[in-house]
Amino acid sequence: MGSVQTATRPGVSLDADKPVLIIDDVYKTFGDAEEAVTAVDHVSFDVKPGEFVAVIGPSGCGKSTLFNIIGGMLGEYGGDVRIDGERIAGPHPAVGMVFQEESTFPWRSVIDNVAFPLELRGVAKSERYDRARHFIGMVGLDGFEKRYPSQLSGGMKQRVSIARTLVSNPRILLMDEPFAALDEQTRLLLGDKITQIQQELKQTTLLITHNLTEAVQLSDRIVVMTYRPGKVKRIADIDLARPRTSDVVGSDAFGRHVADIWNDLREEASRGMQESEQVARADRRRG
């Protein structure tokens, strides 16, 4: 079944070096002229087939805004996001999104959550359950098909969301801090799952995160963003060997990469912290 999944995904191995996703000079401001906040400031990078790219930056640097632009959730933005040369102006069927907030449907069982996109397309029940079961197994939730989200832990719910996104065979998996609400151990183990899935499906993935170890553990490349306005500070190649597991976290090479990126990130993170402290002080003065 796994081989069928990858074989039906068009455009994976045709031209491995031609980017599937191009982010070209993307720009977005919120609010009116005087009070305008520049959330994303002329950001450019691309993602090649089968590649795992992380975008990392401190909170408030415009990561979610970028995620929403690529996902087609924000209609108006400057610059271009292109898939197959087509500019994104709404949700694109090639992009599967996993949201930062918990997003399972509480009124559906695990299997009906995962099968949801297939149900919309009118896939027959037995077939959509077969395919849903395949992805439930892939995220390690075998045996939980009949459970409801209220009976699952946070990490399990997030895995249901990931399976629900994967079931549509998206060419690009787009995730916004999917593990932000989880504890560090769960996060590392889920990281293993994500690496496995990515290797099994040759899944092109763009992961938004503020977590440094997570980014280094999973990525081929890391796009480091600056704190407001959100620009690309640097794009780092992570040449750790694949297949990887969370064991890589203990290696010297891993430590060097983390230290290297932290160097760039520290400046931005402390700038973010100072600004939010200033805001807090101003708020307190205002009462």
Add this chain to the structure above:
Amino acid sequence: MRIVAVADRRAPLTATRWFPLTVGALTIVAVGVIFEVLLRIGVLNRYIIPLPSEVLAAFERIVAEEGVIERTGTSAFEVLTAGFACIAVGVPLGVLLYRFNILRRALEDWVAALAAAPIVLAYPLFMVLFGRGSMTVIVIAFAYGLAPIVLKTVEGLSETRSVLINVGKSLNLSEAQMFWKILFPSAIPSIFTGIRLGWTFCVIAVIGVEFLVNLGGLGQLINDLAERYDMPGTYASIGFVIGISMIFFIILEWVEKWLQPAR
């Protein structure tokens, strides 16, 4: 030693499921006994408050002689007719109010006002319009039960978590799919709360109007017995109505749980 330890670890009596129920029942019995004693020694006036023992004895009489079963049927018919009409009108109206902002701004305050209004005072008007019969009772009960269902439907739809709507958008759902697959199921718990509130108001309105205009079912029975100055009978029928209402709401809760597994 081990047995002792196990016994020690057993849940305390106060934590069992039956404890609150037993305490509740014993409280009622105790209050009954206290009243019985106070009435018998003459501290309380027997012509105003009947002896609890006589009230208890009157239950059999009202069931046998006053057609309580039939009357329960009449009242239940009125409650259910009004209740289902409230759902049939209230839920779609709530959806319209949610969907069309202009309508919502125009009507929501009026619906909220309806919920607070003592509509029962207009009963002569309703009698003129609908006659002195079940229809009047049903219409007034409908007016009482409608508002909570409308308001809770609007609330449930509006409180759909935006991330779930975003999931729908990312999957390119049509407007109809967005409603039936995401908004409506997400609003169902709130709609059920509205239905429970609305039906409570329907029960109160039916019994109240029957009592007030001396019409039809259980409410009229209370009125009849009170006018005959049959105090034990009056209290027994009030107790009967309370018991029936409790059973009704227990059933409603079961249905609600059965309809929404594990949420």
